[in-house]
Amino acid sequence: MQELKKYKAVIFDWDGTLMNSEARIVDAIQIAAKETGLPVLSYDESKQIIGLSLEKAILGLYPGLEQSQVVAMSEAYTQCFLEESNVDMVPFDGAEALLLNLKQQGLKVAIATGKSRKGLNAVLAETGFGVYFDMTRTPVESASKPDPLMLTQILEEFGLNVSDAVMIGDTTFDMEMAQNIEMDRIALSHGVHQTELLLDYNPVATLDSLNELNMWLMNNI
Template sequence: MKPRHELIIFDWDGTLMDSIAKIVRCFAAAFEDAGAPDPGEDAIRHIIGLGLGEAVTELLPEANATTRDQVVERYRQHFLHLDQTGMELFPGVRAGLEDLSAHGYLLAIATGKARRGLDRVLRDTGTAHLFCATRCADEAFSKPHPRMLEDILEQVGLEAGTALMVGDTTYDMQMARHAGMDRLAVTYGVHGRELLAEHDPLACLDSFTEVYEWLRRMGGVSSVTAVNS
């Protein structure tokens, strides 16, 4: 019997990879380089998940287009080249994804990252082969618009009712709802349980190990090796 959700679509930053601290640091450096006011860590954390342009607009609503463009370009430079801080997958992610894939789940990514950034982290982590489809914010409308999810569904030939979105932000939850898709929230990223719960996820989970166990229970995956890896 097929599991209820054949396709599991993951957000990347704050859901699969522990990259939040680096994102905050690179935004702060970009604001300084562009001579723009720094809105502070809490504000930066809140917009993680949006496309870069949309995030800067949210953070600097009074700035002119030139300043926003400078922040965008400086952020890219810091994140891709200047800040060499390593980023790790959250505990259990690699083994959990491998086990889910081995049990027949289709896995995909819908992320606020740009294509260049996603391809880089997929290469660095050696996980690209696990995903049948990926979609980035510079290839479609930014979250919470559902276009990324719609594109993935079209690519793999499935309906929204067979898919599940897993993410750490209200943007992920809203995107999934707009697409008519079930959603699973994780609380170890940037948005807290109370905010996430407002969007009626099937569950709010506190670690990727809990995500894996939840999927195992719901879909009948028998292996538990991943949670101990």
């Protein structure tokens, strides 16, 4: 019988993985576009870039924008997301129990997200989840997904090898980032990208909920 892998660190994406924030993000994108005079894209089009750094996401939706337009859209989005949107966002069911369990097991726990540092700090304070993470990385201190720099920085901080960690996410950006340094990856189907797209990156598991993930991880740590 093949021995199960024993991970020492678990690295999470944030939006669409731990936090059910898709609708809030799309709302902010659409409002920001309207405020800055850009075409308002459909919900489905707008959500596809969730997970990228804000500038990269804006250029993904609106190729060819001048830098001044990117800055204006970015500022409008941030203002709307943090202070103006009335669309609720909540952690996915089982998120806090999962994080608490991992900490009790003595694992290192980190975030690798496309959110800005300001946005991540705000939501960690709002949820109270900041206490569960040993390290967090955003594109502000690193590089946007799918560049694996965030993962490399986390491994260096923890003093671990690639084989000691697993990346968990809901987008192809998460899967590709981990694949780029041959890190094991787990795909969650409850987020932004369709499961069929995530499977192209050969995740070690594809799960439908954080409760399922909790059970899977307990067998692999």
